[in-house]
Amino acid sequence: xxxxxxxxxxxxxxxxxxxxxxxxxxxxxxxxxxxxxxxxxxxxxxxxxxxxxxxxxxxxxxxxxxxxxxxxxxxxxxxxxxxxxxxxxxxxxxxxxxxxxxxxxxxxxxxxxxxxxxxxxxxxxxxxxxxxxxxxxxxxxxxxxxxxxxxxxxxxxxxxxxxxxxxxxxxxxxxxxxxxxxxxxxxxxxxxxxxxxxxxxxxxxxxxxxxxxxxxxxxxxxxxxxxxxxxxxxxxxxxxxxxxxxxxxx
Amino acid sequence: xxxxxxxxxxxxxxxxxxxxxxxxxxxxxxxxxxxxxxxxxxxxxxxxxxxxxxxxxxxxxxxxxxxxxxxxxxxxxxxxxxxxxxxxxxxxxxxxxxxxxxxxxxxxxxxxxxxxxxxxxxxxxxxxxxxxxxxxxxxxxxxxxxxxxxxxxxxxxxxxxxxxxxxxxxxxxxxxxxxxxxxxxxxxxxxxxxxxxxxxxxxxxxxxxxxxxxxxxxxxxxxxxxxxxxxxxxxxxxxxxxxxxxxxxxxxxxxxxxxxxxxxxxxxxxxxxxxxxxxxxxxxxxxxxxxxxxxxxxxxxxxxxxxxxxxxxxxxxxxxxxxxxxxxxxxxxxxxxxxxxxxxxxxxxxxxxxxxxxxxxxxxxxxxxxxxxxxxxxxxxxxxxxxxxxxxxxxxxxxxxxxxxxxxxxxxxxxxxxxxxxxxxxxxxxxxxxxxxxxxxxxxxxxxxxxxxxxxxxxxxxxxxxxxxxxxxxxxxx
Numbered sequence: 001x002x003x004x005x006x007x008x009x010x011x012x013x014x015x016x017x018x019x020x021x022x023x024x025x026x027x028x029x030x031x032x033x034x035x036x037x038x039x040x041x042x043x044x045x046x047x048x049x050x051x052x053x054x055x056x057x058x059x060x061x062x063x064x065x066x067x068x069x070x071x072x073x074x075x076x077x078x079x080x081x082x083x084x085x086x087x088x089x090x091x092x093x094x095x096x097x098x099x100x101x102x103x104x105x106x107x108x109x110x111x112x113x114x115x116x117x118x119x120x121x122x123x124x125x126x127x128x129x130x131x132x133x134x135x136x137x138x139x140x141x142x143x144x145x146x147x148x149x150x151x152x153x154x155x156x157x158x159x160x161x162x163x164x165x166x167x168x169x170x171x172x173x174x175x176x177x178x179x180x181x182x183x184x185x186x187x188x189x190x191x192x193x194x195x196x197x198x199x200x201x202x203x204x205x206x207x208x209x210x211x212x213x214x215x216x217x218x219x220x221x222x223x224x225x226x227x228x229x230x231x232x233x234x235x236x237x238x239x240x241x242x243x244x245x246x247x248x249x250x
Numbered sequence: 251x252x253x254x255x256x257x258x259x260x261x262x263x264x265x266x267x268x269x270x271x272x273x274x275x276x277x278x279x280x281x282x283x284x285x286x287x288x289x290x291x292x293x294x295x296x297x298x299x300x301x302x303x304x305x306x307x308x309x310x311x312x313x314x315x316x317x318x319x320x321x322x323x324x325x326x327x328x329x330x331x332x333x334x335x336x337x338x339x340x341x342x343x344x345x346x347x348x349x350x351x352x353x354x355x356x357x358x359x360x361x362x363x364x365x366x367x368x369x370x371x372x373x374x375x376x377x378x379x380x381x382x383x384x385x386x387x388x389x390x391x392x393x394x395x396x397x398x399x400x401x402x403x404x405x406x407x408x409x410x411x412x413x414x415x416x417x418x419x420x421x422x423x424x425x426x427x428x429x430x431x432x433x434x435x436x437x438x439x440x441x442x443x444x445x446x447x448x449x450x451x452x453x454x455x456x457x458x459x460x461x462x463x464x465x466x467x468x469x470x471x472x473x474x475x476x477x478x479x480x481x482x483x484x485x486x487x488x489x490x491x492x493x494x495x496x497x498x499x500x501x502x503x504x505x506x507x508x509x510x511x512x513x514x515x516x517x518x519x520x521x522x523x524x525x526x527x528x529x530x531x532x533x534x535x536x537x538x539x540x541x542x543x544x545x546x547x548x549x550x551x552x553x554x555x556x557x558x559x560x561x562x563x564x565x566x567x568x569x570x571x572x573x574x575x576x577x578x579x580x581x582x583x584x585x586x587x588x589x590x591x592x593x594x595x596x597x598x599x600x601x602x603x604x605x606x607x608x609x610x611x612x613x614x615x616x617x618x619x620x621x622x623x624x625x626x627x628x629x630x631x632x633x634x635x636x637x638x639x640x641x642x643x644x645x646x647x648x649x650x651x652x653x654x655x656x657x658x659x660x661x662x663x664x665x666x667x668x669x670x671x672x673x674x675x676x677x678x679x680x681x682x683x684x685x686x687x688x689x690x691x692x693x694x695x696x697x698x699x700x701x702x703x704x705x706x707x708x709x710x711x712x713x714x715x716x717x718x719x720x721x722x723x724x725x726x727x728x
Contacts, residue, residue: 044728046675058638062669149618182615194705225706
């Protein structure tokens with residue numbers, strides 16, 4: 001696992017805009033999970049968004065100004081933990097290009113190198129051991145495409161779930177296929193995106209899971225929204241919130 | 251020439267495709283099968299990683315000195331007795347083909363599969379000039395019978411199921427008994443085509459790899475129709491895009507292996523033709539003339555941009571389509587372009603203009619599945635974003651056709667406001683406070699929200715933001 005010397009004493013937390021506004025409990029749960037491991041968590045106020053929506057829409061200049069504002073909020077060298085594979089991927093993979101030739105290029109590259117996705121950090125850096133306190137439940141795990149393909153986060157969330165004795169992870173048909181969110185894609189091509197979301201929601205229903213887990217708020221909002229529209233009672237949960245709720249001491 | 255064709259309408263076509271249940275079932279079934287077979291064929295991740303890195307390196311280093319390799323290819327081909335002609339546009343390429351055919355008084359042509367000929371709309375062009383041009387690849391033959399274009403670059407008739415093909419044959423082929431037996435259907439097509447190979451005045455084919463050091467044209471196929479088309483008729487015309495050149499013979503095996511395994515999950519195809527020139531003195535078979543037509547059609551423009559140049563690495567395997575969640579749901583015709591799917595989303599806007607085909611650029615969730623399976627490492631999602639940026643650019647020059655032409659005034663203003671709010675901490679916190687207290691980000695009925703709620707329940711902001719929870723819980727600030 002990890003030895004004590006490589007464990008950072010403090011981290012920064014980049015909550016992301018969707019978590020800040022739509023899933024704040026998930027964000028706070030992520031902070032709690034880190035704090036429980038003895039890590040001091042700093043949440044810089046005024047942080048907002050990684051800039052991905054504008055970047056992916058072709059508005060790099062607008063994205064860069066939002067990204068630049070984040071660089072200013074995260075001084076120092078501590079790791080920056082992000083409860084989203086998509087936002088972590090944006091920063092890690094795309095900030096170097098976004099800031100190519102910009103006076104902040106060096107700062108952007110340094111920032112990119114500090115970013116770690118939450119489950120990746122819990123497993124790979126902290127080596128957490130979880131004790132389950134919840135009732136038995138069957139869950140479906142949906143990995144976001146960017147966690148999978150931009151951050152290489154695939155086994156880490158499943159390793160965390162495997163530590164929970166009461167949790168069964170149901171196999172999901174076409175588990176690595178996109179749920180159709182894709183940021184603005186969902187509203188630019190609602191028909192195609194809706195068809196993808198519908199297939200994903202149907203697969204989740206067929207899995208027999210009672211809870212849908214993901215590490216990305218965008219996917220949760222999309223598949224959860226589709227599940228609700230289908231009249232499903234499956235609960236969408238961010239993995240951070242689920243892990244914290246099941247393992248916290250009451 | 252013909253009238254200006256109806257402008258492509260991806261939105262309409264994709265909406266129609268989504269509503270076509272049998273079509274979606276055909277694609278879903280076929281793509282699921284192809285993905286599973288490919289995964290099994292690249293079961294060793296280390297071998298895949300290394301081979302792909304080699305393939306990407308060969309293609310990238312070829313493109314880095316493309317003109318040099320093309321000049322060498324031309325010289326070697328000429329030494330081998332292959333005549334070489336250059337075409338900047340598809341019109342020029344069509345005119346060259348017609349001129350060669352007319353010189354021989356050709357009225358009947360058989361064709362092997364060629365996506366470049368699709369770019370040229372060659373069959374229509376030749377028909378208009380009184381020349382019968384018959385597709386001999388089974389899939390191409392099927393769609394030609396039905397007056398369609400390919401819906402996939404490797405499996406052009408993949409949108410049809412067995413029953414649909416059986417009905418088509420029964421309707422269009424004289425003396426064809428109705429059958430849904432695949433072997434029997436193949437035998438019917440074979441009977442028709444076999445005769446045509448011997449009657450044809452000329453054969454036309456594509457090229458998979460053109461080897462510069464030897465002047466050899468490599469053709470990958472499974473049905474033997476490629477060999478028949480290029481070997482039996484007295485004249486062979488090969489069509490290739492400028493990017494198809496490879497410097498050395500030893501570059502071919504890794505690319506060939508990547509191609510067949512990525513495309514159909516075959517370790518090797520049934521036929522691999524290496525065409526070295528026309529029939530030599532004393533030889534008993536082979537064409538008397540071999541012509542090579544090398545087409546640009548916008549490729550030089552792609553080549554001029556360092557990042558977009560990667561578009562030309564493509565070896566036309568179709569894996570990006572097979573793995574695309576959008577393509578799987580709408581099929582190839584909905585793109586209203588010669589090249590569908592993710593690679594088409596790069597090629598078409600660069601060929602026709604990012605302004606005219608901005609709709610194609612938007613039709614990606616950027617999930618990354620295409621880039622993950624691309625055997626030559628084309629960063630397709632990144633390049634889609636790059637082209638979106640070109641389409642929305644406020645001005646300035648670039649090699650990209652139609653740059654800035656899709657910039658939308660209201661949208662660019664919206665992104666400016668978004669950027670202003672989210673890059674100013676106090677403004678962001680004020681906006682977040684308003685959103686959480688009002689329970690919404692935008693007014694109901696606002697177009698992005700109404701597009702969202704067509705299929706999903708509306709998202710509602712939390713009552714208190716993470717910022718506020720962090721304040722409550724005394725989480726330290728920076």
